[in-house]
Amino acid sequence: MQSRKIACNGCDLLIELPSVIAEDKKWSCPRCLHTITRGHKDAVSYALAIAISCLISFALSYSFSFIGFDVSGQYRDIKLIQTTLELFNQGYYFLSILVFALIGFLPVVYLYLLIRILLANIWGTTGKDLSYIAKSIHRLIPWLMVDVFLIGVLVALIKMWGLAHLSFGFSFWAYIVFVIQFSYLLYLVDQHKLWQWVKDAQ
Numbered sequence: 001m002q003s004r005k006i007a008c009n010g011c012d013l014l015i016e017l018p019s020v021i022a023e024d025k026k027w028s029c030p031r032c033l034h035t036i037t038r039g040h041k042d043a044v045s046y047a048l049a050i051a052i053s054c055l056i057s058f059a060l061s062y063s064f065s066f067i068g069f070d071v072s073g074q075y076r077d078i079k080l081i082q083t084t085l086e087l088f089n090q091g092y093y094f095l096s097i098l099v100f101a102l103i104g105f106l107p108v109v110y111l112y113l114l115i116r117i118l119l120a121n122i123w124g125t126t127g128k129d130l131s132y133i134a135k136s137i138h139r140l141i142p143w144l145m146v147d148v149f150l151i152g153v154l155v156a157l158i159k160m161w162g163l164a165h166l167s168f169g170f171s172f173w174a175y176i177v178f179v180i181q182f183s184y185l186l187y188l189v190d191q192h193k194l195w196q197w198v199k200d201a202q
């Protein structure tokens with residue numbers, strides 16, 4: 001059976017892994033116990049379905065009302081994009097661009113790059129840039145903070161609970177679905193699987 005060496009994300013120890021990991025089998029670093037990869041049946045199709053589903057829920061979360069406020073009979077609802085536009089309008093230019101990049105732009109870039117690798121794997125197309133794409137995905141991962149943004153929104157809503165009557169729009173629920181799907185995708189697509197898909201496509 002073919003094997004490949006991969007560096008542990010936790011302690012950089014080089015670990016030799018088989019190219020095919022049995023379903024539901026987990027490999028951990030022997031030194032720091034960091035989980036390296038988990039076996040998954042038909043992970044390519046599974047990851048592709050979740051990635052496309054993420055794009056749909058992401059598009060829905062930016063298309064409709066996110067949260068509605070009713071303060072003393074005056075109602076206002078905001079869309080998700082307005083959370084960053086509002087910061088921009090108040091003069092927090094750098095912060096608004098940073099928030100938009102972290103919650104809006106980079107997750108879509110990640111999904112696009114991942115789908116390219118998955119489709120290359122399924123269709124058997126070769127591309128010299130696949131290794132570069134995998135490296136880019138690896139660099140992107142620490143900057144993907146969709147779950148942090150959701151926690152921030154929930155904390156802000158708890159503080160506002162007594163001050164205004166709040167209603168949750170369709171986009172709010174779509175964003176929660178997106179965060180759950182996206183977090184699961186990050187959990188599913190580990191470094192080992194990613195490089196194995198690149199190798200299989202070439």
Ligand SMILES: [Zn+2]
Pocket residue numbers: 008009010011012013029030031032033034
């Ligand atoms: Zn380790």
